Amino acid sequence: MNLSSALEPPAFLSKGFRPFFLGATFYALVSMIYWGVVYFFGFSLDMGNLTSFQWHAHSMVFGYASAVIAGFLLTAVTNWTGQETITGLPLLVLFIIWLLARLCWIFIPYEPLFAGLLDLIYFLFLFFAVARPIIKVKQWRQLAIISKLLIIVTAYILFFLGALGLIPNGTYYGIYLALITEIALILTIARRVFPFFAQAGLGLANPPHSPLWIDRSSIIILLLWLVMFIFFKDSSLTAVLSCTISVILIIRLCYWYTPTLWSASLLWSLYISLGFIALGFAMLSSAYFIDRLHYLGIHAMAYGGIGLITFSMMCRVGLGHTGRNVRAKYPLLDLALISFVLGAVFRVLFPFIFPEFARIGMMTSQLLWTISYFIYIWFYLP
Secondary structure, eight states: OOHHHHHSOOGGGSSTHHHHHHHHHHHHHHHHHHHHHHHHHOOOOOOTTOOHHHHHHHIIIIIIHHHHHHHHHHHHHHHHHSSOOOOHHHHHHHHHHHHHHHHHHHHOTTOHHHHHHHHHHHHHHHHHHHHHHHHHTTOGGGHHHHHHHHHHHHHHHHHHHHHTTSSTTHHHHHHHHHHHHHHHHHHHHHHHHHHHHHHHHHTOSSOOOOOHHHHHHHHHHHHHHHHHHHHOTTOHHHHHHHHHHHHHHHHHHHHHOOGGGGGOHHHHHHHHHHHHHHHHHHHHHHTTTOTTHHHHHHHIIIIIIIIHHHHHHHHHHHHHTTTOOTTSOOHHHHHHHHHHHHHHHHHHHHHHHOGGGHHHHHHHHHHHHHHHHHHHHHHHOO
């Protein structure tokens, strides 16, 4: 037996996306079904200092989304730097810590100390695993990535201390800080990968591009908006900044648009998800006048933005790193992505147009979310 082959980790632990995308998929199903039972059927559980809505937000922002981000960054940073992040046993340990934290938040949410400590260890471990190779090769352009990851760690500390009752409104600050930072992280990654994906997937001579002023202004305005939104959510300036960000994102989408993208589901799904983020900012701006648009805007970003783009990225990375042709047609994946987009429509646009049927829209969106992930499992597990 070749010694180097014997020392190689098993395939499941050879890349960060393998355990974390699988874990995120199953957790997306379990947590959403669990939330549906709690919300629609009145199932009650002692959640300590947390409300059921805070538990749901935590499960999506710190549970599901963080797993997809971990899988993506642990894989992408290796490609960016030429240095391994973590594989084998260290990767398994990180994944088990994440998994144990998820189980604790499901079965004993009224005891946040143990679950919170597990999550905190997970986030710190993930941060150092991602930051180490970047710092080692002095690839300082990636500081935009690790700085956002550090903010997510900070957001979790705020949430954790709030769940323990040590910081008033800590859960609120932590959830929103993490959600917005994840949006910023997704926009940063999308700015890098969408032009490349479009060129490779559509056979374009040149990648789509947008002016540099869009990137620079969006970063500055988003930072200003972040501070205003967390501390002065109902301010008119916050509404103006929200509207400005939405306009900038729409302008970028116009620069990136090419009619042929509708022929590639892995591209149009990314494009639509970025459109939902722009819609979310527009709704948050309009919430200054119509209060109910606040939570619709949040879900436009969370379901249509983070949810759809992470699902789409999992589909594409899964294809690319398992030796499958990303340009080929996969009807099952197309169906899963269409189901996800429809779920976002029912969660955001349906209750906006028909507020009296909002509950039906929410139930339908949860069903479509579940269908999408069942299809994903059916497609990839074999």
